[in-house]
Amino acid sequence: MIHWVKQMSEKFSIPLVTSLNPNSFEHHSFMRQLQKDLKAQKPMNTPLQSLKITVIxxxxSGFYPTGGDEILSIGAVKIxxxxVKYDETFYETIQTPELLTDDIASLTGLxxxxxxxxxxxxxTLRAFYQFVGxxxxxxxxxxxxxxxxxxASHRVFGHSMRHRLLDTSFLYRAACHHxxxxxxxxxxxxYRIPVEGRHHALSDAFLAARLWSASLRDVLDQGLLNLSDVYTYLSRSRIL
Incomplete structure (x- = not known):
């Protein structure tokens, strides 16, 4: 599995876009427009199957971004x-070899x-946001x-991310009542999803995406049609 993931990341990953310099006017214009587009979105009542999703x-290097830990690699796949769109992926490592400890190398394979x-x-962040849209x-x-x-976004761009970020457990808990x-x-x-290649960013993104997709089928069968329905169900069931 892990060899297949690496092949997929090399074959299908969206290449880093270099046409927009991260300090350029065009890049800042892109980021401003992205913020406007995100504000205009109203996903709560959008049919769940119609949601455009990127699983990341x-x-x-650790658990504490405010304590000096850094992102080492990013994996993402579209739904x-x-x-799951196996041919629409993003994978990149960050240039931080000095942060790699023996424990992290053993865990991630990096x-x-x-x-x-x-x-x-x-x-990498610029290319990631262009991939995510x-x-x-x-x-x-x-x-x-x-x-x-x-x-990372605040440090690089001077502002925090504006994207809504959901946990897989949001659908999983509604689907499985856990x-x-x-x-x-x-x-x-x-869901009997084979677990291989753990702690590789793209491999884990694939697993999380398959989990979301499987949970989605179950919540739709329960008649939960949008995010608002799921929130209401979880709240009333005291599963949140």
């Missing part, structure tokens, strides 16, 4: 009409060479990705 995963060949954070973001245990993305937090492995096992 970060591998990081359209409820289906090497100092992988990070040395990566792109600067500013370049105005999509709704989804991640498993999304607080981790949100904290690091907020910190109230406790579950690991990605536990959630995938429930």
């Amino acid at each position: 995963d970060f591998e990081t 359209r009409n409820g289906d 090497s100092a060479a992988d990070l040395a060949e990566g792109k600067p954070l500013k370049t 105005t999509d709704l973001l989804v991640a498993h245990h999304s607080g981790h990705e949100k904290a690091f993305l907020q910190q 109230t406790s937090k579950k690991t990605l492995e536990e959630c995938c096992n429930y």
Whole structure:
């Protein structure tokens, strides 16, 4: 699985867009327009299957972005009409080889060479936001990705991210009626999704995307048609 993920990331990942210099007028115009488009969105009553989603995963040097930990790699995959788009992916390592400890290398499979060949954070974030566009973001245990993305965006662009970021548990809890937090492995096992290549950013993004897609089918079968329906159901069921 992990070899397949690496092949997919090399074959299908959206290349880093270099036409917009991160300090250029065009780039700042793009970011301003993106903020306007995000504000204009009203996803709460959009049919769940019609939501344009990018599922993301970060591998990081630790758990505390305000304590000096950094993003090491970013993986992302699109979901359209409820289906995982395996040919619409993003993967990049960040140029931070000095932050790679033996423990993180063992956990993620990343090497100092992988990070040395990566792109600067500013370049990668710009390309990441261009890939995402105005999509709704989804991640498993999304607080981790949100904290690091907020910190990195503020440092690079001078403002925090504006994207709505949902946790996979949002749909999973409604679909499976579970109230406790579950690991990605536990959630995938429930749906018999094979778990391989863990702690590779793109591989984990694929797993989270498949989990979202499987949960989506179940909540639709329950008659929950949009985000507002799911929020109401979770609140009334005291599952939130």
